[in-house]
Amino acid sequence: MNETTLLLNYLVVGALLFAIGLVGFVTRRNMIIMFLAAEMMLQGVSLSLVAWGRYHGDWGGQMLVIFIITVAACEAAVALAMILMMFQASGKLDITFWQQERESNLPAFVDQELPAEPEEPQHWPTLTPAGREPRFDQEEVIHRTHV
Amino acid sequence: MFDFLDVTTRMTLVPALPLAAALVTALLGRSYLREHSHWPTVVGLALSFVVSLSLLFNIRDLAGQAHAGHEPHAAATAHPASFRQAEAASETKPAVGVEIVHQLWNWATIEGAIDRPERALPATDAAALPAALPFKIDISLRSDPLTAIMLSMVTFIATLIAIYAAGYMHGDPGYWRFFSYIALFVFSMTMLVSVSNFLLLYVFWEAVGVCSYLLIGFWFEKPEAAAAGKKAFLVNRVGDFGFALGLFLIWSTYGTLNYHDADGIAGIFGQARLMNTADPYVGGGLGLAICLLLMLGACGKSAQFPLHVWLPDAMEGPTPVSALIHAATMVTAGVYMVARCTPLFLASQMEPFVYGGTSISAPTVVAVIGGFTALLAGLIGLTQTDLKRVLAYSTVSQLGYMFLGAGAATLAGVTSGMFHLFTHAFFKALLFLGAGSVMHAMGHVIDMRYFSGLRKLMPVTHGTFLIGSLALAGIVPFAGFYSKDAILSAVHARSGEEGVGLVYGVLYVTAIVTAGLTAFYTFRAFFMTFYGEERIPHEAGHHAHESPWPMTLPLVVLAVCAAVVGKWCEVDHWFGHLLEQTPSLAYISQKHLPIDLRGPFGQFDIEIAALSSLVALAGIAVAAFLYLGDRREVDLLSKWLRPFYNASLHKFWWDEIYTVLVVWPTKALAAVSYLVDRVIIDGLVDLCGWIPQKLGGTLRSLQTGLVQFYALAMAMALAVLLLTLIWPGT
Numbered sequence: 001m002n003e004t005t006l007l008l009n010y011l012v013v014g015a016l017l018f019a020i021g022l023v024g025f026v027t028r029r030n031m032i033i034m035f036l037a038a039e040m041m042l043q044g045v046s047l048s049l050v051a052w053g054r055y056h057g058d059w060g061g062q063m064l065v066i067f068i069i070t071v072a073a074c075e076a077a078v079a080l081a082m083i084l085m086m087f088q089a090s091g092k093l094d095i096t097f098w099q100q101e102r103e104s105n106l107p108a109f110v111d112q113e114l115p116a117e118p119e120e121p122q123h124w125p126t127l128t129p130a131g132r133e134p135r136f137d138q139e140e141v142i143h144r145t146h147v
Numbered sequence: 148m149f150d151f152l153d154v155t156t157r158m159t160l161v162p163a164l165p166l167a168a169a170l171v172t173a174l175l176g177r178s179y180l181r182e183h184s185h186w187p188t189v190v191g192l193a194l195s196f197v198v199s200l201s202l203l204f205n206i207r208d209l210a211g212q213a214h215a216g217h218e219p220h221a222a223a224t225a226h227p228a229s230f231r232q233a234e235a236a237s238e239t240k241p242a243v244g245v246e247i248v249h250q251l252w253n254w255a256t257i258e259g260a261i262d263r264p265e266r267a268l269p270a271t272d273a274a275a276l277p278a279a280l281p282f283k284i285d286i287s288l289r290s291d292p293l294t295a296i297m298l299s300m301v302t303f304i305a306t307l308i309a310i311y312a313a314g315y316m317h318g319d320p321g322y323w324r325f326f327s328y329i330a331l332f333v334f335s336m337t338m339l340v341s342v343s344n345f346l347l348l349y350v351f352w353e354a355v356g357v358c359s360y361l362l363i364g365f366w367f368e369k370p371e372a373a374a375a376g377k378k379a380f381l382v383n384r385v386g387d388f389g390f391a392l393g394l395f396l397i398w399s400t401y402g403t404l405n406y407h408d409a410d411g412i413a414g415i416f417g418q419a420r421l422m423n424t425a426d427p428y429v430g431g432g433l434g435l436a437i438c439l440l441l442m443l444g445a446c447g448k449s450a451q452f453p454l455h456v457w458l459p460d461a462m463e464g465p466t467p468v469s470a471l472i473h474a475a476t477m478v479t480a481g482v483y484m485v486a487r488c489t490p491l492f493l494a495s496q497m498e499p500f501v502y503g504g505t506s507i508s509a510p511t512v513v514a515v516i517g518g519f520t521a522l523l524a525g526l527i528g529l530t531q532t533d534l535k536r537v538l539a540y541s542t543v544s545q546l547g548y549m550f551l552g553a554g555a556a557t558l559a560g561v562t563s564g565m566f567h568l569f570t571h572a573f574f575k576a577l578l579f580l581g582a583g584s585v586m587h588a589m590g591h592v593i594d595m596r597y598f599s600g601l602r603k604l605m606p607v608t609h610g611t612f613l614i615g616s617l618a619l620a621g622i623v624p625f626a627g628f629y630s631k632d633a634i635l636s637a638v639h640a641r642s643g644e645e646g647v648g649l650v651y652g653v654l655y656v657t658a659i660v661t662a663g664l665t666a667f668y669t670f671r672a673f674f675m676t677f678y679g680e681e682r683i684p685h686e687a688g689h690h691a692h693e694s695p696w697p698m699t700l701p702l703v704v705l706a707v708c709a710a711v712v713g714k715w716c717e718v719d720h721w722f723g724h725l726l727e728q729t730p731s732l733a734y735i736s737q738k739h740l741p742i743d744l745r746g747p748f749g750q751f752d753i754e755i756a757a758l759s760s761l762v763a764l765a766g767i768a769v770a771a772f773l774y775l776g777d778r779r780e781v782d783l784l785s786k787w788l789r790p791f792y793n794a795s796l797h798k799f800w801w802d803e804i805y806t807v808l809v810v811w812p813t814k815a816l817a818a819v820s821y822l823v824d825r826v827i828i829d830g831l832v833d834l835c836g837w838i839p840q841k842l843g844g845t846l847r848s849l850q851t852g853l854v855q856f857y858a859l860a861m862a863m864a865l866a867v868l869l870l871t872l873i874w875p876g877t
Contacts, residue, residue, distance in 0.1 A: 022862055026855050034854075095854050102852025109853055 003055060010051030018044030031083045031093050035076075042072050154205055155249035157198050158288045161298055162337040164195040165305075169330035176323025184323035185313040188330045192309050195337070196302035203295040207721075209245045210292060210728035243421040244733030246291040248343055248407045257282040266429055267402030268413035268420055276412065280402045283410055289343035293565070293729040296722075297340040297483055300569055304475035304576050305333045307701035311580050312467035314697030315587055325365060329471065332358035336476035340483055345394050345404040345415070352390065352448065352480065356383045359477050363464040375463035382457040386447015393440030400429050400437070406487075406730075416490060421734045428490055430498025438495050438509030441488055442516070449481025449546045452520040456801055459539040466583030469535060473542040474576035482549045482568050485513065489553075489561050489731045496556050511647050514554025514638070518654040518661075521547030523799065525664035529671070530785075530795040534582045534593050537672045538575070541619060544661060545571050551658060552634040555641050555651070558735040562723045563633030569722070570626035570713050574618035577705035581612035584694045584702065585676060590686035595672060600681035604692065607699045609677045611706035616673045618709040620666035620763045626713035628760070631662060635759055636752045662759050666766030674774040 017040055024037030046065045053061020083093070090097050099109055152160070168191030176184040260282035269276050309329055316325050335354035342348055357380075364376025398404055401415055408417035413427075420427045428434065445451065450458035458478070462469055472478060485492070495509035521544045528540035545567070552564030586593045588605060602609040618625035621632070635658055642652035693699065716722035727733060773781050785792045794800070849860075 022858075026859050026862065029855070098854070099852035103847045103850040106848060106851060109851065 014048035165334040172327040199298035244730035270408035375460040390444025428494030445481030470579035510556030517550025560637035567630035574709040577615040599679040629713035663762040666763040670770035
């Protein structure tokens with residue numbers, strides 16, 4: 001595998017990571033998930049930089065990446081602290097709750113209604129029971145409903 | 148006395164002590180001194196007086212030596228060396244008058260500030276002046292007979308007034324503030340007469356104005372007092388503007404502002420210039436302009452027509468302040484300045500400005516202003532019912548007398564003007580403090596229509612006020628008689644001259660008439676206050692009794708002074724002989740000046756004395772006839788002379804005339820300026836704010852508050868940027 005192909009492979013992975021992170025950041029509303037998505041974008045960029053560094057045969061890319069990691073650590077500390085404070089203030093992790101910080105004369109963004117549940121009870125296909133009924137661990141049941 | 152102190156140290160101490168008192172009172176008065184706030188001021192002023200007196204004796208000794216010398220005008224000049232060197236120098240170097248100059252420090256120096264004017268002279272014959280002269284201002288104090296007399300008079304009167312004020316102002320919430328201002332006022336005035344430079348004279352001229360503003364508006368919660376303070380300040384500004392222009396002219400004409408010779412340049416009243424036999428002072432149109440601008444400044448400070456309107460309103464201040472302003476500080480500054488600038492005025496007299504066949508000389512203008520003011524104020528004083536206002540107009544009138552004397556522009560004239568200033572200080576302070584005593588007893592009612600017959604109630608005030616009134620009216624042997632007579636003689640001496648003789652003749656008659664008016668209104672006030680049935684306004688309450696000793700003691704001291712000071716100075720004319728040794732005045736008796744200017748001071752003319760005494764006695768008699776009886780005649784008289792009575796009562800409508808001529812146009816201008824400021828200036832500023840606001844408003848709809856929207860916008864923008872960068876062909 002020659003150097004260019006190697007570079008391309010890494011760049012493709014880096015671009016994918018960045019794109020997934022970007023889409024995640026734009027579409028998700030949970031602040032922690034958005035934060036993770038942002039981190040993912042950083043990793044995508046970092047990977048590209050490392051790949052370029054390898055391609056050119058110098059340490060510039062790696063140096064920048066270490067720099068990015070340092071900054072990302074600080075950013076993580078600040079971002080998590082802010083998220084914590086915002087959660088304590090509102091009890092929500094939903095970022096749209098903070099849309100009140102918009103210009104005062106603009107209309108509010110309203111969530112679209114979810115499609116209504118069908119009225120009649122759903123009938124799901126059932127299989128014939130076979131063997132004995134398994135015994136549930138009560139503790140596990142409790143946890144399952146919560147997950 | 149005080150020989151252990153160097154004479155220059157004492158010259159510094161005279162203003163320094165009041166300044167220290169002012170600072171101590173201002174810093175400690177409110178929290179620590181409180182009701183003892185008068186102590187620093189009284190002690191500081193009293194010490195200052197003792198030091199000035201010792202200085203006066205020094206100067207008198209020097210002048211005596213100068214007088215006894217072979218050279219008729221040889222004198223000692225210490226310059227700016229110490230006193231002992233001055234004595235040594237006096238034997239070798241002839242000089243004009245006696246002066247001691249002491250430089251404290253250099254204030255400002257600008258090298259090569261002005262191209263050498265034609266009139267700039269070198270201080271010594273040997274050295275020629277450079278082509279460009281420096282603007283150099285030294286803080287120099289001077290002492291000569293004129294300054295020493297003014298210092299002694301100012302500090303003496305101010306000390307007595309401070310003692311009096313300790314009783315009068317007792318219990319006032321601003322007690323400490325009052326004494327701090329008083330000390331500052333005296334500091335400014337002592338500096339005003341001590342400095343040896345026109346610029347510093349201007350500085351302390353303004354300082355006196357500020358102090359008078361603070362003191363006239365002392366009870367600033369009272370709208371009238373605040374307005375009176377403002378009026379005094381603004382009217383003085385008009386005069387000060389003229390004064391400033393005069394200084395500019397002096398600077399550009401003589402190339403220096405110093406009185407004394409300094410840095411090789413001859414001062415304006417320095418020895419080099421005074422001894423110069425050529426033509427050291429500028430006459431003609433320029434000389435007249437300088438003198439008239441200086442006179443405008445003097446009119447403002449000394450309340451002469453047309454700037455006399457502030458002085459009566461200044462009665463809103465506490466009475467000790469009125470006494471201080473009217474007797475010792477402030478109003479005497481103008482007369483002092485004209486006396487100091489005598490050589491300038493003389494130059495205008497010897498080379499008048501000729502316009503269309505008539506020649507105008509500055510002294511004549513001064514004399515006419517003085518005489519007219521004396522008559523005008525005397526006429527207004529006839530009908531005023533406010534005791535303090537009667538005294539205020541009498542001050543304006545007496546100041547007119549002083550200017551009349553100074554305007555005679557002979558040695559006798561200027562000396563008699565200063566002599567009148569000196570005696571007037573004593574009896575006018577006495578009269579004001581007496582009025583204050585009455586006011587104190589009457590619960591701050593000062594309108595003479597509400598009280599009468601107080602002579603049994605206030606025997607000390609009555610007796611001292613009588614002495615003051617006799618002195619003011621000019622009755623033998625009280626102080627006013629001698630000084631007024633000296634002025635009348637000086638004016639009369641000039642009425643025989645060709646050309647201006649007629650003017651001085653008319654002024655002489657005016658002065659005689661004014662003497663009668665003075666006697667009349669003084670005794671009218673005296674009779675209305677102290678004679679007739681005993682009436683006391685209800686505001687007086689339980690206050691209606693003789694004042695406490697801090698108030699009566701100064702009255703008695705001043706009464707003794709008012710009684711004897713005229714005769715005392717008359718004995719062998721020591722006042723005139725001393726004053727003659729002031730450099731500015733010694734100049735008059737110089738050989739190269741016309742002989743008729745030198746006329747001896749205090750030439751007692753029995754005819755003039757008899758005439759003025761008769762007129763004064765007639766004034767008193769008329770006052771007694773009208774106001775000692777049941778006053779029916781007064782009503783009759785005021786009915787017969789209705790238009791005149793109204794004019795006098797309304798002060799000849801000067802306030803109203805100024806309202807129309809000055810106040811209204813100024814207010815209109817202010818309104819226009821307000822509109823321009825509001826509409827144009829503020830409009831521009833508002834526009835500068837409005838444009839970015841509207842521009843920014845168009846982008847406001849992007850601020851949705853949705854974080855994802857912002858992130859998307861960034862991503863899209865990035866995409867657009869990338870696309871442009873990698874677009875093929877670019």
